[in-house]
Amino acid sequence: MRRGFSLLWEPRVLTEVIAPTAVVTIREFFAMRKAWPDDLPGAGGDALVVAGLDGCLDSLSEKDAAAWAESDLKSAVLSFQEHYEGQAALILWLASGRMRIGMDLADEEYFWRIGAGKDSARLPLGRCLWGGAEADVARILVSEERDPDFDGDAYVGLYHPRIS
Numbered sequence: 130m131r132r133g134f135s136l137l138w139e140p141r142v143l144t145e146v147i148a149p150t151a152v153v154t155i156r157e158f159f160a161m162r163k164a165w166p167d168d169l170p171g172a173g174g175d176a177l178v179v180a181g182l183d184g185c186l187d188s189l190s191e192k193d194a195a196a197w198a199e200s201d202l203k204s205a206v207l208s209f210q211e212h213y214e215g216q217a218a219l220i221l222w223l224a225s226g227r228m229r230i231g232m233d234l235a236d237e238e239y240f241w242r243i244g245a246g247k248d249s250a251r252l253p254l255g256r257c258l259w260g261g262a263e264a265d266v267a268r269i270l271v272s273e274e275r276d277p278d279f280d281g282d283a284y285v286g287l288y289h290p291r292i293s
């Protein structure tokens with residue numbers, strides 16, 4: 130996780146990338162856009178981990194969450210990618226990601242469940258964050274097993290090499 134854009138929710142993987150005390154808030158992330166630091170706090174200076182996206186999405190209506198993610202959040206992610214010329218990782222820490230991120234099997238599109246209920250509104254992550262480039266999204270699997278369960282405990286996040 131030294132390049133690209135990831136959504137991560139497994140604590141044991143997080144601590145391999147960064148000390149939890151070095152994780153920045155979403156507010157700090159947006160403030161950093163004014164002057165991106167030369168050295169990033171994670172993965173030996175090659176990664177930035179941001180917490181708080183889930184709270185932002187949950188505090189907005191479905192329509193406002195989609196608009197904010199497509200404009201403000203995506204703009205900040207693109208700024209990060211451009212500044213570091215694709216040579217650094219941006220990781221959004223989503224503690225509830227395992228339960229809140231799903232994939233519609235019919236069209237293989239990922240979504241974020243707004244609210245905790247099974248039938249709650251869905252934010253289309255592919256459109257909002259990846260500009261529809263879901264074909265490039267990969268599941269992050271961490272396991273000692275040779276063939277880990279694609280949807281089981283080994284599934285710890287999502288990775289996209291570069292959004293546009």
